[in-house]
Amino acid sequence: MERRKGWSAETTAFLFPAVVFLLVVFIYPFIYAIQLSLTDGMGAVTLANYIKYFTNVVEMKTILITLKISLPVTILSIVLAVSIAYFMRRGIKHEKLISFFLMLPMTLGVVLIAEGMITYFGRNGWVMMLLEQLGFVADRTSLIHNYFGVVMSLFIQTFPMGLIILIGYTSGIHPSLEMAATMLGATKAQTFWKIMLPLMMPGVLIAFALNFTSAFSVFTSAIMLGQPTSLTRVMAYAAYVHAYEYYDYNFSATICIIMIIIQLIIIGFVFALRNRLYKGASAVGKG
Amino acid sequence: MKDFEKLIMKDVGMSYGDLHVLRDFNLTVDRNEFVTLLGPSGCGKSTALSCISGLLHINDGRIQVDDEILDDGGHRFVSPEKRGFGIIFQNYALFPHMTVFNNIAFSLSVSHKPKDEIKKRVEEAIRMVHLEGQELKYPSQLSGGQQQRVAIARSVVIEPRLLLLDEPLSNLDTKLRIEMRFELKQIHKRLERASIYVTHDQSEALALSDKIVIMKIGKIQQIGTPKAVYLYPANRFVADFMGYKNIWKAKISEITESEGQRQILLESNGFKLISRSIIAENIQVDTAVINAAKLGEEVLVAIRPDDISFGAAAVNTLEATVEVTEYLGTTNQVSAKFKNGTLMQARVTPSHSISMNDRVTFNIDSHKIFVIPDDKEEA
Numbered sequence: 099m100e101r102r103k104g105w106s107a108e109t110t111a112f113l114f115p116a117v118v119f120l121l122v123v124f125i126y127p128f129i130y131a132i133q134l135s136l137t138d139g140m141g142a143v144t145l146a147n148y149i150k151y152f153t154n155v156v157e158m159k160t161i162l163i164t165l166k167i168s169l170p171v172t173i174l175s176i177v178l179a180v181s182i183a184y185f186m187r188r189g190i191k192h193e194k195l196i197s198f199f200l201m202l203p204m205t206l207g208v209v210l211i212a213e214g215m216i217t218y219f220g221r222n223g224w225v226m227m228l229l230e231q232l233g234f235v236a237d238r239t240s241l242i243h244n245y246f247g248v249v250m251s252l253f254i255q256t257f258p259m260g261l262i263i264l265i266g267y268t269s270g271i272h273p274s275l276e277m278a279a280t281m282l283g284a285t286k287a288q289t290f291w292k293i294m295l296p297l298m299m300p301g302v303l304i305a306f307a308l309n310f311t312s313a314f315s316v317f318t319s320a321i322m323l324g325q326p327t328s329l330t331r332v333m334a335y336a337a338y339v340h341a342y343e344y345y346d347y348n349f350s351a352t353i354c355i356i357m358i359i360i361q362l363i364i365i366g367f368v369f370a371l372r373n374r375l376y377k378g379a380s381a382v383g384k385g
Numbered sequence: 386m387k388d389f390e391k392l393i394m395k396d397v398g399m400s401y402g403d404l405h406v407l408r409d410f411n412l413t414v415d416r417n418e419f420v421t422l423l424g425p426s427g428c429g430k431s432t433a434l435s436c437i438s439g440l441l442h443i444n445d446g447r448i449q450v451d452d453e454i455l456d457d458g459g460h461r462f463v464s465p466e467k468r469g470f471g472i473i474f475q476n477y478a479l480f481p482h483m484t485v486f487n488n489i490a491f492s493l494s495v496s497h498k499p500k501d502e503i504k505k506r507v508e509e510a511i512r513m514v515h516l517e518g519q520e521l522k523y524p525s526q527l528s529g530g531q532q533q534r535v536a537i538a539r540s541v542v543i544e545p546r547l548l549l550l551d552e553p554l555s556n557l558d559t560k561l562r563i564e565m566r567f568e569l570k571q572i573h574k575r576l577e578r579a580s581i582y583v584t585h586d587q588s589e590a591l592a593l594s595d596k597i598v599i600m601k602i603g604k605i606q607q608i609g610t611p612k613a614v615y616l617y618p619a620n621r622f623v624a625d626f627m628g629y630k631n632i633w634k635a636k637i638s639e640i641t642e643s644e645g646q647r648q649i650l651l652e653s654n655g656f657k658l659i660s661r662s663i664i665a666e667n668i669q670v671d672t673a674v675i676n677a678a679k680l681g682e683e684v685l686v687a688i689r690p691d692d693i694s695f696g697a698a699a700v701n702t703l704e705a706t707v708e709v710t711e712y713l714g715t716t717n718q719v720s721a722k723f724k725n726g727t728l729m730q731a732r733v734t735p736s737h738s739i740s741m742n743d744r745v746t747f748n749i750d751s752h753k754i755f756v757i758p759d760d761k762e763e764a
Binding site: 272274275277279281283284285288292293297 | 438440465466470471472474476478479480481482491492495496539540543
């Protein structure tokens with residue numbers, strides 16, 4: 099029987115459900131949002147939404163606020179994930195149990211984490227009560243409903259994902275590389291900076307991209323644990339307000355498109371950096 | 386770093402909990418010597434190498450170079466990077482994100498050597514392993530043999546006072562393995578330093594070494610020159626490992642010595658055998674093993690398949706029934722059974738046509754029958 103190269107009709111058919119799903123759930127809404135952002139309420143094509151956005155100080159400020167929240171959270175979670183993954187690279191005692199607790203936040207929803215943080219860090223939360231009882235504070239104040247609250251909750255949400263990715267990368271680095279570096283006279287620090295970190299770098303960048311996009315689109319935490327009308331007026335919240343309080347779908351769509359563009363710029367920057375670095379396997383087998 | 390005259394391992398022991406991986410390990414390595422640790426997997430040879438390199442701590446005994454103690458199983462421990470040893474791993478452990486040049490330059494750059502010195506020494510090392518023109522490639526772009534060369538260049542560029550090699554040829558195909566074996570020997574000679582080589586391949590050990598250390602489950606079985614361990618295996622295990630496929634129980638019935646020759650009359654499998662050996666042969670061997678042979682003692686005789694030939698002779702003529710023959714090109718591998726059921730392995734010239742169940746006469750050169758003590762161990 100003759101076998102043709104390429105895909106047969108049968109194998110192509112297997113793709114059909116996935117293609118339909120993508121079209122309906124991702125592509126169509128995306129194109130629809132672009133279309134909304136480029137038209138006014140009557141359907142006429144215009145750039146007015148974008149002009150309005152970039153001339154409005156309040157809206158422009160949301161970009162800065164969102165970056166000010168998402169970038170530090172991402173960097174903090176990645177730095178901690180790198181160090182913990184490095185520490186766990188050869189396995190540790192009670193690894194399963196420790197991993198379980200590190201991963202636990204992933205199984206909790208955003209709302210649950212926020213609720214927990216309110217009962218813990220809020221004005222009537224355990225922390226403040228304890229500090230008052232011990233006489234450290236005279237007046238209880240809330241530790242959340244500010245910048246810190248949002249950053250904390252985002253950290254709890256994003257950290258496990260970064261850790262999972264980085265543990266995968268570090269445990270894939272063959273132990274003999276580290277031994278070789280030692281035998282060649284490298285100190286522990288030199289081995290980390292010159293061997294381990296560069297080999298972890300592809301994972302670091304992927305974890306960064308994932309954590310950043312998740313932190314950048316923060317919404318629930320900014321409302322429940324921040325001050326959504328001022329201090330933590332993030333872009334997603336602004337988009338929500340314009341859509342469901344002012345019923346201006348076109349302007350809301352514009353904000354969404356701008357969000358996407360900013361994320362794409364930062365991720366593009368990260369991947370450009372990745373391409374400049376080594377991107378092969380972390381071990382060399384026989385030739 | 387200063388060269389040493391002797392590396393000494395004295396009563397070294399190493400265990401993981403109750404599992405003794407190394408016991409009473411005693412070995413001296415001279416400067417310029419090529420020593421091979423040989424044994425099947427799990428014999429502790431790689432562990433011994435790791436102990437020397439400092440990647441593992443020992444539990445008992447001590448390791449020292451001249452008067453400098455590297456590890457005494459207690460507080461005195463020189464960390465691996467301060468021992469001045471180079472190591473080549475089985476998987477080469479090349480840094481995949483660095484070019485060939487940077488891999489080789491690694492040890493020099495972490496010790497902050499000046500740039501032009503690094504360049505000069507790396508180029509020298511690259512020339513030595515014949516990798517000119519590959520400097521800017523990454524390890525994944527090289528063949529197995531080239532990766533091996535990079536690994537060698539990387540460990541010799543610091544001019545280590547001892548080179549440790551952990552099965553460096555086992556990832557290569559047969560042809561390349563023999564080529565690289567030759568080159569390793571050349572490099573060893575050019576470095577004029579000691580090398581310790583770990584392998585499970587007896588032909589590699591015989592080809593490369595000045596001294597072979599044969600190990601079994603953490604214990605040294607025999608130390609000697611390639612010729613000594615090949616011709617005078619100390620026990621059943623070594624004999625078996627060195628290719629003595631025929632190891633039979635025997636009883637000594639007479640020992641005579643004359644003109645530097647010893648003759649031992651034996652009885653084995655219902656045949657009378659004569660073993661002749663030169664007493665004062667000038668090779669490094671634990672002659673006590675052979676000298677201890679006593680009248681009436683139960684011993685073992687070890688014979689290589691290649692030392693058995695067809696036909697009757699004045700002495701050592703045996704009869705057996707052929708079970709299996711395998712044609713191997715230059716030789717015929719024959720398995721035959723004696724009357725008492727013992728199997729015999731012979732490798733004979735294929736000119737004789739023999740077939741299954743043939744009753745065939747064989748003979749053995751009396752100088753090729755080796756008497757070894759029956760240590761009652763399972764081979």
